[in-house]
Amino acid sequence: MSGADGSWPLLLGYLRPHRGPLALGAALTLLSSLAGLAMPLLAKTAVETFAAQRSPAGPLLALTMAVLAAGALAGALGRYVLERMGEGIVYHARRGLVERMLRLRVSEVDRLKPGDLLSRVTSDTTLLRAVFTNGIIESAGALFTLVGAIVMMAVMDGFLLLVTVGVLVTVGGLVGTVMPRIRRASVQAQESVGEMGAALDRVLQAFRTVKAGGAEHREIATVVGAARRARDRGVAVAWWTSVAGTASWGAAQLTFVAVLGAGGARVASGTLQVSSLVAFLLYLFYLVAPIAQLIQGTTRLQGGLAAARRIREIEDLPAEESTPRRPVRQDAGAAGVTFENVAFGYGDGRPPAHHDVSFTVPAGGVTALVGPSGAGKSTVFALLERFHEQQAGTITVDGRDIRHWPLADLRAALGYVEQDAPVLDGTLRDNLLLAAPHASDEAVARVLGLTRLRELVARLPAGLDSQVGHRGVMLSGGERQRVAIARALLRRPRLLLLDEATSQLDAVNELLLREVIAEVSARTTVLVIAHRLSTVAGADRIVVMEGGRVRATGTHAGLLGTDDLYRELAITQFLAVRPA
Numbered sequence: 001m002s003g004a005d006g007s008w009p010l011l012l013g014y015l016r017p018h019r020g021p022l023a024l025g026a027a028l029t030l031l032s033s034l035a036g037l038a039m040p041l042l043a044k045t046a047v048e049t050f051a052a053q054r055s056p057a058g059p060l061l062a063l064t065m066a067v068l069a070a071g072a073l074a075g076a077l078g079r080y081v082l083e084r085m086g087e088g089i090v091y092h093a094r095r096g097l098v099e100r101m102l103r104l105r106v107s108e109v110d111r112l113k114p115g116d117l118l119s120r121v122t123s124d125t126t127l128l129r130a131v132f133t134n135g136i137i138e139s140a141g142a143l144f145t146l147v148g149a150i151v152m153m154a155v156m157d158g159f160l161l162l163v164t165v166g167v168l169v170t171v172g173g174l175v176g177t178v179m180p181r182i183r184r185a186s187v188q189a190q191e192s193v194g195e196m197g198a199a200l201d202r203v204l205q206a207f208r209t210v211k212a213g214g215a216e217h218r219e220i221a222t223v224v225g226a227a228r229r230a231r232d233r234g235v236a237v238a239w240w241t242s243v244a245g246t247a248s249w250g251a252a253q254l255t256f257v258a259v260l261g262a263g264g265a266r267v268a269s270g271t272l273q274v275s276s277l278v279a280f281l282l283y284l285f286y287l288v289a290p291i292a293q294l295i296q297g298t299t300r301l302q303g304g305l306a307a308a309r310r311i312r313e314i315e316d317l318p319a320e321e322s323t324p325r326r327p328v329r330q331d332a333g334a335a336g337v338t339f340e341n342v343a344f345g346y347g348d349g350r351p352p353a354h355h356d357v358s359f360t361v362p363a364g365g366v367t368a369l370v371g372p373s374g375a376g377k378s379t380v381f382a383l384l385e386r387f388h389e390q391q392a393g394t395i396t397v398d399g400r401d402i403r404h405w406p407l408a409d410l411r412a413a414l415g416y417v418e419q420d421a422p423v424l425d426g427t428l429r430d431n432l433l434l435a436a437p438h439a440s441d442e443a444v445a446r447v448l449g450l451t452r453l454r455e456l457v458a459r460l461p462a463g464l465d466s467q468v469g470h471r472g473v474m475l476s477g478g479e480r481q482r483v484a485i486a487r488a489l490l491r492r493p494r495l496l497l498l499d500e501a502t503s504q505l506d507a508v509n510e511l512l513l514r515e516v517i518a519e520v521s522a523r524t525t526v527l528v529i530a531h532r533l534s535t536v537a538g539a540d541r542i543v544v545m546e547g548g549r550v551r552a553t554g555t556h557a558g559l560l561g562t563d564d565l566y567r568e569l570a571i572t573q574f575l576a577v578r579p580a
Helices: 007-051 057-102 106-110 114-156 158-205 207-212 216-269 274-315 377-384 407-412 428-432 441-450 454-459 477-489 507-520 556-562 564-572
Strands: 337-344 354-361 366-370 392-397 414-417 495-499 525-529 541-546 549-554
Touching: 007 057, 007 114, 007 274, 057 114, 057 274, 114 158, 114 274, 158 216, 158 274, 207 216, 216 274, 337 377, 354 377, 354 392, 354 541, 354 549, 366 377, 377 392, 377 495, 377 525, 407 414, 414 477, 428 441, 428 477, 441 454, 441 477, 441 507, 477 495, 477 507, 507 525, 541 556, 541 564, 549 556, 549 564, 556 564
Parallel strands: 366 525, 366 541, 414 495, 495 525
Antiparallel strands: 337 354, 337 392, 541 549
């Protein structure tokens, strides 16, 4: 992972807000390293004192004070400061990543896997902590100790230093060839963790379907296969890491033997004092830990750069504009909609969803979009919400091109009920107030009455504060749909978009919903998609779509006589009689 992919700037960007703790932690770490570097010198003094047959109490006391008081205390405090900083970096990384994810364009999120996104927020960001504590800061302290030890060794005996450096350079070259392999293996390991999360999320999202279909064994095999690939790639990281670690251990042993042999010969020839050899060997032992830390830190850095690369991939995805939402005027009135020669395709191999689509929705009243599956009806809503951008043509809301609306203002004017009516984990009140957090109790009571949810609230043990479970599992399909409609109405939208709002309602509740739509349409434009024509037979206007085109527009009675497709749809739903 080179800096060319943006990983290094990203890592350094996380460090900037923590310059104070970084400097303090680095200073304490260096102080601990200085205390450690004093130990061989004090040991040399102690040996010389023994040789002169004087009491070594003073040097030994100084040694104890230096190591225990200065080194231990500074090291402990430095470690705490750096670990605290690491947690702060992880928090800021996660916050920034979540903010970015939730502002991504819908088209980008649609092609990503939820489990992989979760892996980037959790495991990838956790790796950053190890990078900044063990990978960078401790490596800097180890480098300082290494340089300090080499300087002291040079002062004591230049020849032995050359022997030491010669061995270390040879082994360092070997370690340098291993690091790119660790980097590549780390990237693959992190990707495998994301793949495993995506595979598990796939199963959990269709848990009942998997059980009903008796597919547990196959799905277990799929997830376990992903886990096995993650294990294998993790083992590859462990292998190359162990090679690097073994090289550092071997370098220490080989250097010790070489220095002991050369140093012993120099002591025997009288060119080197025994005390200096002892101090030199102690400094040599001091090289072992810094070298091991540098190799471990470099290894962690490869994993961190791999994680930063995956985080950067999300950061680089195009996001929606972020503008503060202005309050919607309560007297703004219903909004009209116009599609003029609109063309759109999803660009993922599917045929174009819209071909030269044109229709007008007057302000107020009910307009229905009908047609067979794949006609492009839901795409109308996706374009209105600007989840996607049309490739040609013009879409206006209230006479204004939607591309000229501030995105937050546009969506504030719309109420959108999706086809699957998602309900979030939490309380019923949380779900109702999701898009209108400041709505009054009176407004909540009003929409509960409109959507016939008062009976549900009275039945729940804690009323509005009852938990609805993951994806609203505590509610029936019809109740979830009515909650979604109530949530949209609570925003008091100027344009209400209902995508198959009756798909999970029984006949009685469908009739009630038609009454709700009729009441709401007196002050809001209602644009509804329906396969069940009984829901929209009384609409003010009906737009018939087929194959991404508008083929007819009119009322229920008029279309029965003029459009073959609409008449066939009505006949199959027993709303018309086939001509004899």
